[in-house]
Amino acid sequence: MIRLFSLGMAAVVLAACATSTPVSTGPTPADITASGDANGEVHWGGQIVKVKNLADRTLVEVLALPLDGDGRPLVDQRQQGRFIVDKQGYLEPHDYAPDRLIEVRGLLKGFTDGRVGDAPYRYPVVVSERIKLWEAAQSSYSGPRISP
Numbered sequence: 001m002i003r004l005f006s007l008g009m010a011a012v013v014l015a016a017c018a019t020s021t022p023v024s025t026g027p028t029p030a031d032i033t034a035s036g037d038a039n040g041e042v043h044w045g046g047q048i049v050k051v052k053n054l055a056d057r058t059l060v061e062v063l064a065l066p067l068d069g070d071g072r073p074l075v076d077q078r079q080q081g082r083f084i085v086d087k088q089g090y091l092e093p094h095d096y097a098p099d100r101l102i103e104v105r106g107l108l109k110g111f112t113d114g115r116v117g118d119a120p121y122r123y124p125v126v127v128s129e130r131i132k133l134w135e136a137a138q139s140s141y142s143g144p145r146i147s148p
Contacts, residue, residue: 022066022074029064030081032124038108042126044083045073045103045134051096060085060096061114061123062104071103072134084112084123087131101134 025043032038049061064080065073085104096102106128114121 021068022077023069025067028080029083029124032083032108033081033111033122038110038124040108041106042108043067043071043103043105044126045071045101046079046083047073047075048096048098048100048102049082050098051091051093053090053093057089058087058091058096060087060091060102062102067103071132073101073103075101082116082121082123084114084125085128085131086125087128095133101136103132103134104128105130 027035027042029044032042044062044064045067046062046065049063051061052059062083062085064083065075066077066080068074085102085106086109104126106126109125109127111122112125114123
């Protein structure tokens with residue numbers, strides 16, 4: 001019985017230490033920019049770069065990252081370009097702060113031209129239907145705890 005319990009606990013610890021693998025969510029922002037075809041539904045995510053509140057909507061610039069099976073951006077994976085989230089209404093910049101992880105589902109609505117530093121950049125624009133903010137990545141296993 002103890003051996004079975006120990007084996008089960010070892011499996012739980014190993015699963016907690018495993019890294020997530022990306023899942024395919026269709027074309028990336030870089031793919032869309034290269035093809036010039038900004039139509040259809042997308043499921044993207046990444047790290048927030050900046051937020052701009054306008055009179056009736058908010059624009060969020062995102063550095064795209066692959067998503068895991070839960071839709072969480074994988075910060076240890078290679079970036080996939082950038083995109084703009086166009087959300088009707090006001091989003092609080094404190095909540096949508098730079099480096100915060102974001103997941104977005106929505107419809108592509110063409111492109112907007114901008115800059116990354118001094119370099120021109122063409123951003124695909126996603127009109128958001130659903131936005132999810134993720135907490136910063138934390139390890140689920142912190143090692144053994146020793147009580148005083």
